[in-house]
Amino acid sequence: MSEIVWTDVGNDAARLLSRYIQIDTTNPPGNERAAVEFLEGFLTSRSIPSARYTSAPDRANLLAKLEGDGSAAPVMLLHHMDVVPANRDRWAEDPFSGSLADGHVLGRGAIDDKGLGVMQLIAFGLLRDSGVAFKRDILLLAVSDEESGGKLGSQWMVENHWPDIQCEYVWDEGGTGTIGIMGNRPVFAVSVAEKKGMNVRLTTQGTGGHGSFVSTSPLNRMVTALNRLQSSRMPAQFGDVTKKFLREVSRTQSFPSSWLVRNAYKPVVRTLVANKLAAIPAIDAMLRDTVTLTSVQSGAGTNVAPDSAIASLDVRLLPSTDKTDFLRRLKSALGDDSVIIESADPPPIVDSSATDSEFFRALNRVIVQRAPDSIVTPIQTPVGTDSRFFRSKGAHAYGLLPAILTQADLDTIHGANERISVTNLEFGTRIIYETLLELCA
Ligand SMILES: [Zn+2]
Structure with missing residues (x-):
């Protein structure tokens, strides 16, 4: 096993993402078959077999597997290939150019969700090349139709092909790392539950x-x-996940703010901090x-x-x-x-995914090792993701784009000039690789 040069990995990821963005998978109509062919090309070039699952004309899903010895249940890397429409008039460049400039890849899907897909794909290839014997299968699933509710993607796969994808853990979208939003330390918000539309x-x-x-x-x-x-x-409601979240993010604050945030669920404290918390829209939506x-x-x-x-x-x-x-x-x-x-x-109500699981602990350890000042916290995401289909089958699904984004980056999701830095692509690929190595070796 040769030493991995991570800067090279970041540049490879940027080039791959650029080409992936150039495949227009705006949903509707989706046309993810073209994206499946692109991903098959990457896997075939590394002699990794994959299977295609066609759910409708020009709509398809792709599954690849690295075999483990079966002594532990499989883990799955999941991303969606479709993207939301882009209003070209509001973009500085063609949203499907995949242009590479100023250390960033620009284009629709750069963050949501092709950026995550590329990190997963490259980490998957590196895991195969590592020559390590795995105790569990590592699956990679690319799905259609997430942006329209998943009927031809994750929902269809879970309903029709569950035996092929049955897994203990799923790594999905739903949360991300941010900086400058809750204090000046990186905060990695891992989605373990989501609201019901x-x-x-x-x-x-x-x-x-x-x-x-x-x-x-x-x-x-x-x-x-x-x-x-x-x-x-x-009214604000403070469930277990929200209490854990407040406890973790309170560490970004200095006293007495830290104490107030940590105890925000207590009736007396609530009146003091309610407005402060509600002023951050993403937190407000988690509370009520x-x-x-x-x-x-x-x-x-x-x-x-x-x-x-x-x-x-x-x-x-x-x-x-x-x-x-x-x-x-x-x-x-x-x-x-x-x-x-x-x-x-x-x-239907589905249970939150566990925060004391082997997966969550491994992820936490790897992130803190690579970004030493960071805080890792569970959240319940206000947006709907494909995770609900897997949670309904009993799998623990965790939503995280392992990148450190600013508010300006976040504003481009589903908006204009969506972009991700090459540094984040390198960082995220490494986090996925090292977490899975820890979980599967
Ligand atoms: Zn998405």
Whole structure:
């Protein structure tokens, strides 16, 4: 086994990511078959076999495996090949150029999720080259369709091919390392749970009339109810994951702030720090169920008071929130019993992935070794990821892009000028390689 030159690995990762970005996998339509062919090319050039799973025309998933001796259950590296659309007018360059400049790779998917995919792919190749005998299989799965909910990707694989991918641990997206957001030490937020998305429809009905009369039409009632809703907030809830998170991030603060953050869940302290925590949107969304108004439909003409109004709400429930409890609170926040509330069932509750597992401990050790001043913490991510499909099968899924991002980097995710540094590509590949070596050797 020859010594790994990590700067060379970073440059290789940057070149590979640049080419990966050039394959336009905007979903819809996705067209991930082209990405599968690209990944197959990388694996074949290293004589690593892989299998293709076609879920629809031009939509496919790819699985590769490094065999272990079977004395421990498999671990899987997971990323999605599809990307969200890019509005070219807002980008400095073509979002699919994959341009390499100023030590960065630019393009849609650089962070979400092709950057993670390239780190995993190169680490996978290095693990194979290491010649080490593994106690567990190491799987690499690239999926379609994450950005549209996973029906042709992870969900489809779990429902149709679970025996092929059955694993104890999954390394997915969902969290990342950041710097300068919570103090000046790097904080690695590893997602171990996620909120449950639920769509809610509100309807008001009644009599409309002529626009020339003072109106109490259903539209007026809807606006009044929505105003009440906008000015109310769902209560903060402090589950186990959130308490662990507060304990870890309190270490980024000096006293007395550190003490306040650590004890923020206690009723007396809560009133002192609630506003401070809520001012950071990502933390606020971890603390409570969120309700976002996404559309209102009503009206037929300027001089007609409408006889109905419909509003759509994008609701994200904490893992522990019960639907009935939430709907009761929603009704009270609207303050009008005549508003009809309809909702789909949220996805079933799945357990958080363990923070005392062999995986989490190995990851923690490797990160602290490579970034000595850093803090590693579990979080429950506000966004939906494919991890839920694997958690529903009993696997422990951990969401982490092992990179150290600034707020400016984070703002490019699903936005304009998405980019990742070559330094982060090198760092992340090394974290994945060393963590899996520790977990599997
Ligand atoms: Zn993603």
